[in-house]
Amino acid sequence: MNPDVASIRKTHARTGGPNPHGASEFADLAKIVKTAGLMRRRYGYYWTKLLCVPLVFAIAILCFVWIGDTWWQMFTAVGFAVLFTQTAFLGHDAAHRQIFRSGRWNDWISLIVGDLFIGMSYGWWQHKHVRHHANPNRIGADPDIDLPVVAFTPDQANRPRPPLLRWLIAHQGAFFFPILLLEGLSLHASSVHRVFQRRHVDRRPVEIAFLAVRILGFLALVFLVLAPEKAAVFLAVELGLFGFYMGMAFAPNHKGMPLVPASVELDFLRRQVLMSRNIRGNRFIDVLMGGLNYQIEHHLFPSMPRPHLRRAAPLIRAFCLDHTVTYTETSLWHSYGIVLRYINRVGLGERDPFECPLVAARASIGPPVT
Structure with missing residues (x-):
């Protein structure tokens, strides 16, 4: 049995609620992190990125116009998908107040980067994402585990649905990553x-x-430069790969980690660490995933600047080890395997073989801890 399963069961059996020492434990961790200077702003890092965004977008658009009406533009579509996703990561940092001390400055950067450059509403994303951070993997509270086309709990899998959708849910393990190709269109x-x-x-x-300028302007640009059939394929490639890249970056973070029943309360430290998964890797992985590979550190300290996450990870890992809080870390490819196996089990209607580690003497559903 995973160490956190036994420890939390004992805690709940003894106290009937969250770990009473959790608040003081997190305060101790926060002091360690602050003393190490890991909450310090990184203005040079972020101003460089912010100044590069319009420059790189201008270069990409000029190259698109210069290449002209040719099927070679499908490679340009791939480039745009990567550019949009990497820019979205920057908007994510601003929305979490990682860039500036001023909330107003962060809000406006989020609006400009998100709405004007990416075509994603900052207001919509913030409303959804704040609820996720407050209750990661909490049944009935986390919007990221309540999606119309993927079931994350047996109750969701057993909801009344049209026959075709019920069949898709039953085979969702096979369709999960292909479905991500529609995520870009869904976000817009x-x-x-x-x-x-x-x-x-x-x-x-x-x-x-901002959304009108970004979405309508980009559509106009594509159809002015490319013939209609090329424009349609270009947009399909760009939107599909943008959504796929976004989904592949966010999927490993919590999917397949324990689910929290609505009736269970946890202290902040365990609520964030036990439901999150880090992705092991080098600096290339850091860039590829926009810092989301340090999901535990990000959930504990959402306003920590992205460059500090790598430095914070060993400190937080050691702290969790000292306090018998399981710190989950795996490779990128292994994490995808965990996600696929878990949602496939749920779709097929199999009860998870592990009891939820958050409740003692109470029947709950939850994926295995890795």
Whole structure:
């Protein structure tokens, strides 16, 4: 049995609730991290990236126009997909207040980078992502485990659905990564839908204007340069690979980690560490995943600048080891295997062989801890 399973069971059996020492433990960890200077802003790093974004976009657009109406532009579509995803990672950093001390400055960078350069609503993404960070893998609270086309719990898999969708859910392990090819289109559509809803949206006119310039402007550029059939394929390649890249970067972080029943409360340290998975690797992996490979560090300290995550990882790993809190880390390819096996089991209706590690003497569903 994984060490965290036994320790948390004992804690809940003894106290009937979260670890009473959890708050003080996290305070001790936060002091270690702050003393090491890991919450210090990295203005040089981020200003370099912020200045490079419009420059690289301008170069990419000029190259696209210069290459002209040819099928070779499909390679350009790949480049745009990578560029959009890497820029989205920068917007993610700004939304988490990693760049500036000023919340207002971070908000505007998020709006400019997210809405104007990527075509994703900052307001929509923030509303969704804040709920995820507050309750990662918590049933009924984390929007990232409540999706219309993928089931993460047996209850979700058993919901009444049309026959075709029920069949897809039953075989979702085979379709999970192909479905990611639609994620780019979904992100744009969800963003547009959000800013036109009646519910409150901060800076709605700005978001609508930025999204219109980005989405309509990019469509106009593609169809002006390319013949209609080439333009359609170009957009399919760019949107498909953008969504696939985004999905491949976010999927390993929590999928296949323990699920938290709605009735269970955990201290902040365990709530973030036990539900998150780090991806082992070198600096290339850091760049490839935009720092999301340090998911444990990011969830514990969301406003920690991305360059400090690598330095923070050994400190936090050692702290978790000293406090018998399981720190999960694996390779990128192994993490994808875990995700596929887990969602395939759920889709096939198999009860997970591990009891949820967060509850003693209570029947719960949860994926195995790796």
